[in-house]
Amino acid sequence: MTRSPLRLDRRTLVTLLLLGVVVSAVLWAAGGTIRDANPSVDANVTERYRSIDALTGTRTVTMRTNGTVTSRNVATVTLVPGTDRKRVRFQNASDRRYELQVSNGSTLWLRDIDQNVVTTVELTGPPTDSQTAVRLQRLVAAAGLTDDEGRPKSIGVSPLPALPRHTGATPQMDRNRSYTVEFVKTEAVGGRDAYVLDITPADNRSEDSYRQRLWVDSERFYPLRKETAWTVNDTHRSVTATYTNVTFDPQVSADTFRPEIDANTTVRRPETPNTEWYRSRTDLEAQSSIAVPDPTVPPAFELVYATQTTGRIEGVGLRYAADGRELTVAKFNYTLDIEDDEHDVTIDGQPATIEHGTTNSLSWNCNGYGYTVRGTGVKIDLMVEVGRSVGCRA
Numbered sequence: 001m002t003r004s005p006l007r008l009d010r011r012t013l014v015t016l017l018l019l020g021v022v023v024s025a026v027l028w029a030a031g032g033t034i035r036d037a038n039p040s041v042d043a044n045v046t047e048r049y050r051s052i053d054a055l056t057g058t059r060t061v062t063m064r065t066n067g068t069v070t071s072r073n074v075a076t077v078t079l080v081p082g083t084d085r086k087r088v089r090f091q092n093a094s095d096r097r098y099e100l101q102v103s104n105g106s107t108l109w110l111r112d113i114d115q116n117v118v119t120t121v122e123l124t125g126p127p128t129d130s131q132t133a134v135r136l137q138r139l140v141a142a143a144g145l146t147d148d149e150g151r152p153k154s155i156g157v158s159p160l161p162a163l164p165r166h167t168g169a170t171p172q173m174d175r176n177r178s179y180t181v182e183f184v185k186t187e188a189v190g191g192r193d194a195y196v197l198d199i200t201p202a203d204n205r206s207e208d209s210y211r212q213r214l215w216v217d218s219e220r221f222y223p224l225r226k227e228t229a230w231t232v233n234d235t236h237r238s239v240t241a242t243y244t245n246v247t248f249d250p251q252v253s254a255d256t257f258r259p260e261i262d263a264n265t266t267v268r269r270p271e272t273p274n275t276e277w278y279r280s281r282t283d284l285e286a287q288s289s290i291a292v293p294d295p296t297v298p299p300a301f302e303l304v305y306a307t308q309t310t311g312r313i314e315g316v317g318l319r320y321a322a323d324g325r326e327l328t329v330a331k332f333n334y335t336l337d338i339e340d341d342e343h344d345v346t347i348d349g350q351p352a353t354i355e356h357g358t359t360n361s362l363s364w365n366c367n368g369y370g371y372t373v374r375g376t377g378v379k380i381d382l383m384v385e386v387g388r389s390v391g392c393r394a
Helices: 046-050 132-142 281-287 381-390
Strands: 054-063 070-079 085-091 099-102 107-112 115-120 179-189 192-201 212-218 224-233 235-248 267-269 275-278 302-310 316-324 325-332 344-345 351-354 361-364 369-376
Touching: 046 267, 046 351, 070 381, 099 275, 107 192, 107 235, 132 179, 132 212, 179 235, 212 361, 275 281, 281 302, 281 316, 344 381, 351 381, 361 381
Parallel strands: 115 267
Antiparallel strands: 054 070, 054 235, 070 085, 085 099, 099 107, 107 115, 179 192, 192 212, 212 224, 224 235, 275 302, 302 316, 316 325, 325 369, 344 351, 351 361, 361 369
């Protein structure tokens, strides 16, 4: 079987491991009993989290759309929090391409489910989990657990990522938005006591907003469970990640974070491009040899980052986010196979195609370059408007 080469960095690798359609349900029903109506946390949350050398356990990730389960996977994991070192073996992985993921922090190895083939991916870009410890400290403080009066506060905090890295696609929260954190109760997860925290936008507390509930281990402050829910275009979605059978600081050998490769294993090393990250379009434009698109996007969307990719394929990209929705604009130095008689719309007189899915995509060619506009939780009509604002001018 011939497979396309992977050209991935730490941020875009999620598209390779996409689990399926993300989903939702109302996650905030009460359950369990409140063992301590007003607990007080006097520990340094950041230090407790960072003191975890490693953990082992069973991770279950469930996705729902409008209350219906669309994806569920269970894996045995060994993780080093705050790093990319991990070993994840999926149970009953017949519906997946890869049954095992192993990373030493700089290289990720993916073992095929149906053959003795390991794909090697060099990880680039900043780790996405490096700020988790600090964010947990802020969330616990914002919930009033470190305040003698136990009052919830609205401060500069943001929810945690909905999914473990490299596991699936979920919306980005608006990091510039103010969130309120409330302590709900103390409840057990897999036999361990946890503080239950609700995180909601401070200016909109309805069920339709981006919401997250965390079960944070009361001793080590590792999130034992995360339930994240949001609504886009009247579609309710959610993702729940739960850790059970958890052991903190187990004896872990160095071989744990190495791949299982023998004389009969085929090792694939796809060409990986070099990607540079920029905070603004202006910074990208100053460094890029390719003219950077200047799209018109709705005011709610803010630029998250800009990228320049070099290698066999060269391109530039802009990623925007707004309230759980994502919008990306990319331009690269090769053209797409788009037939004149098979196009859906036109962009500056050029045929363009639309692909529907969890993430919708609009693609067209201009002057030897390929262009794409991709949207998660974004209507096709808006994507076409953005595409036409880019046109063939860039």
